[in-house]
Amino acid sequence: MMDGNRAIELIGQHRTQEVVITTMSSARAWPAVSRKPELDLPLSGCMGKASSIGLGIALARPDKRVLVLDGDGSLLMNLGSLVTIAAQAPRNLVHVVLEGDTYDTSGGQPTPGEGRADLAGLALAAGYRSAVTIGDESALVAALPDLLRVDGPTFVCLKVNSMWATGRMPRGSTKRALPIMTQALAGG
């Protein structure tokens, strides 16, 4: 298990030109590490739909790589999206799930399947090109360069501590980020 904040920091260090969709805890932590906020879209409501938005961008812009920073509770709210994404098979989509086994923004209640569900196994069975579970920082450091560059759809389950974004206040809004990202993508 690794610290969720450290995982976000490491992903931020390896991010280059990727469009990044964040939601719930990742939306709180990502702004502090992002150096390309014009390519960031925080999903401030509509829990569970970050991966679906990422799919839409990936289909519209196959020339751009899309990175979704999802949560396990969020994924469970939209589990069918694994099959939808796999069927479209976007080579430019990387779907990262930070799995802390709890609903952090509501106080740390356990998710169903806590400690039992194999999220990477579900993604692979749904048809993702590759899926991996990473449980410690050194393994993430070793894997990140390839994970962000191989043909997708790629699923990455990061085992993180519960309540890792506690104390971070929600930042950014989908409404404010939407025209900025749309313009940034239209410009190249």
Add this chain to the structure above:
Amino acid sequence: MAESALTAQVMVDTLKRSGVTHMVWLPDTESGYLHQKLHDDPDLTLVPVAREGETFAIALGLLIGGKQPLVCIQNTGLFESGDSVRGLWLDLQLPLLALIGYRGYAGGGPSEDSAATFLEPILKAWGVPYAIVESDEDVVETVPRMFRQAKERPGPAAVLIGGEYSA
């Protein structure tokens, strides 16, 4: 459901003239022939989903990427999509048209199907402008008009499909 006077090819041609690039949808009983026509058409990309709530989120991503998507679901699926409708279609005022299969439509009269009973009151409560199509003539006139309304507002708009398509 009213007796059909809707032709799938007329709808496809109308959507293409309106600039639709992607149709994000889950098939329903009203749209079987439409699926066949769309599947055979190289100019429109179908994005099938597992559950209707995905459609608005995928369409948002397509809009961000510069495409012109359309959502196509049944009224039952619209009810399932409540939080996507609220958090994306309405809150972000997406210039997005939805074709909604009107299960239980009784030509404007009372329906015994609650999927029909609640559809129009809910769209009114959400402030989504809508129009009902029952014939090819309706489609040719109404679909482009509702597209323009969605873009110019900008915001949500819906076309309710009051019949089954024929080939």
